[in-house]
Amino acid sequence: MQGLRNMLLQEQKHLQEIADKARMGMSVEPEGHLRISRDKNKPRYYQCIDGNNEIYIPRSNKELPKLLAQRTYNRTVLKKVEARLKQIGKILQDYTDDEIEKIYTSMHKERQLLVTPIEPTWNQLLMKWYEEEYQGKEFKEGVPVIFTEKGERVRSKSEKIIADYLYRKNILYKYEKPLYLNGYGIVYPDFTLLSRKTGKEIYWEHEGMMDDQEYARKAIQKIESYQMNDIYQADRLILTFETKQCVLNSKIIENLTARYLFEMI
Structure with a gap:
């Protein structure tokens, strides 16, 4: 199950916090x-x-019964939590999300040619998604001609910065792949990526003219439409912004990718 290890780690952290509170009490x-x-x-x-x-305990002492009852409760909680932490620890010792996939990928290349994996590997799924054709947004006349290190045309220098960073990190993406949002229509996210953990697409929107009132209004409307379609920031949506006075910093791209994108993927 993809993502199970991360879920177990999160539950382990949550249970440890409960245990700490119980011990403190x-x-x-x-x-x-x-x-x-x-x-x-x-x-x-x-x-x-x-x-x-x-x-x-006389009725005048109202605090002691509460403390004694809390003591029993805390001890019972701690006992249960410690048992669950022990179970999770044993599972995490030798469990990885890709252990089934590794049975295939660890085989000799010649043997892999003779075997059909029961489930496609992540690379197979990723390449199938990546190679699917789509019709992107057309470039109008007069738009600056900007190419990425990958040799792909984009609309702005900031999009080039993002695209080049993803390319250097070997993160496959689709530029301006159309997406239909209920209640809004078709949008063209600047970058679309595929999450290994969820199998769902992740969208990166760079809003580069936020000091333009009409542009900002449309950008906010589009972002709200993402949310109305259950696509939220730091879940399946990454947002970056820019104005004439405040240009996109490559360090922001690096930090966002490290903090959100790698976790999503």
């Missing part, structure tokens, strides 16, 4: 545990220490 807990009985339909609280040694 236990550090200030009173001794013993709470026993509750009823007298004329009213609860009576006892602090139980060392087996059968019970101390009645």
Whole structure:
């Protein structure tokens, strides 16, 4: 299952936080545990220490029963969490998301030619997606002619910066591949990529004229349309912005890619 390891790591982190909170609460807990009985339909609280040694807690002491009950709860939570952390730790010791794929990819090349993998490898799926033809957006006359290191024409120097960075990182992308958004129509994301973890496409939109009021209005409308179609930033959408006074910095591309794109892919 793609992404299972990451899910387990996230759950491991979440459980560790719970364990830390439980231990912190236990550090200030009173001794013993709470026993509750009823007298004329009213609860009576006892602090139980060392087996059968019970101390009645008067009704005026409202805090001690709460602390004792919390102590038992925290200990029970911690016991369960530690058991689950142990299970997750054992799974993570020898589990990788691509372990089935590696059975095929680790074979000798000559043997691979004789075998059809039960499931296509990631590279096979990626290349099939990448080689699918599409009709991009046409270039109007008068638009600057800018080519990337890959030899692909783009519309701006900033798009070239992004494209060249992806190319140097060996990240396959499609430039201005059409996408239909319900309630908006067809858009042409600057870059479309494929996520290995989810098998879904990721879209990178660079909005390069945000100091132009009409351009900014249309850009915001388009971004809202992405969201209305369940495509959100840092999930399946990457956004970069630019104005005449604030140009795109290549360091931003590097940071965004490291923080979001590699995690998505």
